[in-house]
Amino acid sequence: MESIQKDGFDFGFNPDACETCPGHCCCGESGKVWVHHVEMSRISAFLQIHLIDFMERYLDRSGNRFSCKERVADDGLECIFFQGAERKCSIYPVRPDGCRTYPFWDHFKTCSDQVVRECPGVQRVGTIQSVRK
Ligand code: SF4
Ligand code: SF4
Known part of the structure; x- marks a missing residue:
């Protein structure tokens, strides 16, 4: 799957990473x-x-x-x-909104270091191969 990027965030997210991640979030x-x-x-x-x-x-x-x-x-x-x-x-089908919207939380617009460390699906803009908005 292509990486997702949203306005205001200096990172993108590839949901494929969830398949092998042990659930850091x-x-x-x-x-x-x-x-x-x-x-x-x-x-x-x-x-x-x-x-x-x-x-x-x-x-x-x-x-x-x-x-x-x-x-x-x-x-x-x-x-x-x-x-x-x-x-x-x-x-999972009914998980709270905070889980659905992770890692694109407003908090991470101004300090993404934590989410970059925490989530293996997150990549800084500029290191992303392909991007879907
Ligand atoms: S930390 Fe990131 S990659 Fe891992 S399960 Fe959560 S959203 Fe997916
Ligand atoms: S409710 Fe949210 S934090 Fe809890 S296990 Fe499900 S996705 Fe993870």
């Missing part, structure tokens, strides 16, 4: 994966559990916001939906 250092109310309904329906049970079992609350729980892994922390053995997201 789902595990490692702690980070909030926010889940808004529409996503809660969508994910709980996908898991076929009641919304309240879903929130209690899978989400942490920070003020009025909710994020995916994390669990301790060998190399740090990992998202509760990350399947350790297969190294895959167990709710």
Whole structure:
């Protein structure tokens, strides 16, 4: 697949890298994966559990916001939906927007060093072979 590039970012992203990546964006250092109310309904329906049970079992609350729980892994922390053995997201079809839009987060427009280090699919502009906008 061709690399994807978006306005305002000094890097491109090749989704093919996800096939061999051990899921660096789902595990490692702690980070909030926010889940808004529409996503809660969508994910709980996908898991076929009641919304309240879903929130209690899978989400942490920070003020009025909710994020995916994390669990301790060998190399740090990992998202509760990350399947350790297969190294895959167990709710991939209904994953939160933050996961869908990674690595093109506004935050990375001004400081891409972190995402370049973290994601093997990210390449600096100028090193990309082919680009799809
Ligand atoms: S870190 Fe990058 S390459 Fe790895 S799974 Fe996440 S988006 Fe894909
Ligand atoms: S919801 Fe899925 S894609 Fe998002 S961080 Fe968790 S395991 Fe990764």
